[in-house]
Amino acid sequence: MHTPPTWRIARENARLIGYRCRRCGFIEFPESRKTCKRCRAPSEFEEAQMGVRGRIVSFVVQHRLPEGFETPLPLAVIDLENGARVYGQMIECKSEELEVGLEVEADFRVFYDDAGLRVYSYKFHPVRG
Numbered sequence: 001m002h003t004p005p006t007w008r009i010a011r012e013n014a015r016l017i018g019y020r021c022r023r024c025g026f027i028e029f030p031e032s033r034k035t036c037k038r039c040r041a042p043s044e045f046e047e048a049q050m051g052v053r054g055r056i057v058s059f060v061v062q063h064r065l066p067e068g069f070e071t072p073l074p075l076a077v078i079d080l081e082n083g084a085r086v087y088g089q090m091i092e093c094k095s096e097e098l099e100v101g102l103e104v105e106a107d108f109r110v111f112y113d114d115a116g117l118r119v120y121s122y123k124f125h126p127v128r129g
């Protein structure tokens with residue numbers, strides 16, 4: 001049976017598990033590949049727990065979205081402390097607080113609720129204190 005991509009990566013998403021290249025150590029996320037993006041060689045990958053803290057590399061704040069979305073909706077590209085790059089929603093912060101280099105931490109919670117089917121994933125909030 002073919003499993004939809006959402007379900008295949010659900011476990012990895014929920015725990016921020018990436019795949020480390022056995023040749024160069026680069027971490028792929030969210031899926032493992034047959035060829036490494038960094039060393040460009042066919043490789044084997046092993047599961048790797050990614051860090052929960054990182055820094056914002058780039059961000060956007062969406063103000064106009066289809067009905068059903070809360071706005072403003074801040075989204076950021078984040079380099080995690082172990083080198084993996086992820087894309088995620090920012091929470092518990094004002095748009096004005098966002099800046100490149102801001103230290104953030106992943107928080108695992110319900111990402112969306114599809115007709116009673118809860119999908120857990122991560123969101124990021126600024127590191128406080």
Ligand SMILES: [Zn+2]
Pocket residue numbers: 021022023024025026036037038039040041043
């Ligand atoms: Zn590699």
